Amino acid sequence: NAGVTQTPKFRVLKTGQSMTLLCAQDMNHEYMYWYRQDPGMGLRLIHYSVGEGTTAKGEVPDGYNVSRLKKQNFLLGLESAAPSQTSVYFCASSYSPWREQYFGPGTRLTVT
């Protein structure tokens, strides 16, 4: 099992450009999450999904959109990138609220 994978690993964008981050899991988990990690701020939840076809806002959702068309994939989109979105993005998944969350390796995004 690959666990949780994220594509791409690194990306540099110019302000105003758009991109999509892909998260995939092969553990048949229902729950999937997108976090961002910033120095001094810790990890913060952006959006999450409790099952295929569902999405919900987390703590810092502004400027991001998500989609969960297939159970195994959770996409994070930036429609118009801003320098404030420079961060490391982590995807995670879990089977249920009572089980561990498993994290991907992260995507390092720089917006210039």
Add this chain to the structure above:
Amino acid sequence: KQEVTQIPAALSVPEGENLVLNCSFTDSAIYNLQWFRQDPGKGLTSLLLIQSSQREQTSGRLNASLDKSSGRSTLYIAASQPGDSATYLCAVNTGANSKLTFGKGITLSVRP
């Protein structure tokens, strides 16, 4: 709103020392608490998960305890090794949607 605190932010110990990492949270109505390890530039690795009904969990040289009523958890590392050097994060799950609230982590350095 749940807040998770980890103090101190950094810790340096000599090899072989037994050590305790602390985590405190403000809302005792939790589902579970998870301890993670993060190496520089890497993703998060789950170490231990403690359910709200449990008092402790053990894995090898690691032991995590939970005192829900006082809003505290500790991660005990026995006979520390240089390979234990990393950032340790605790995260609390307070909702049915399994959203985690993270502390900012403790960066541990074990000196040979």
